[in-house]
Every structure is written in C-alpha cells, then in structure tokens.
Amino acid sequence: MDCVYTHLIALPMAVKGVTIPDNEGDYTIIINENLSYECREQVLHHELRHIKMNHFSDTLTVVDAEYEAG
DSSP states (O other), rough: OOOEEEEEOOOOOTTEEEEEEEEOOOOOEEEEESSSSHHHHHHHHHHHHHTTTTTTTSSHHHHHHHHHHH
16 A cells, blocks of 8 residues: 545535545545544544455455445
8 A cells, every 4th residue: 555545525424435446556535524523533444444454455245345344
C-alpha cells in the first residue's frame, strides 16, 4: 500500500463510506459528510480494516467482507 486518501462527500444516508482501490496500490476512502464526527471516525476505521485485510483481492463476497471488517 502506497497511500490512503480520504474525502468527505455528501452521500445518501444509506451509504456511510466506501473504499476505492487503484492500479498503483493506493486507496481512496470516501466518507459521508452528513454523518456525525463519531460515526465518520467509525467508518474510517472500518474502511481501513478492509484495506488491512486485503478485501480487494480476495474472493470474499461483499457480505463476508463486511462481516469480517466489523
């Protein structure tokens, strides 16, 4: 992993956050700016766990990856 970039963007409330990998090994984490500070912090840690657990190259289902990342 080279870099992790984070952005606060207004998203629908059903979407708390998402991580997007790129071809260079970097990641962009987008967090819903409409969430409270505490919730944004939890979402950031959740998305970082996805990166740490390498969920982007595994064959896990989305449901399994979400469960594993907590």
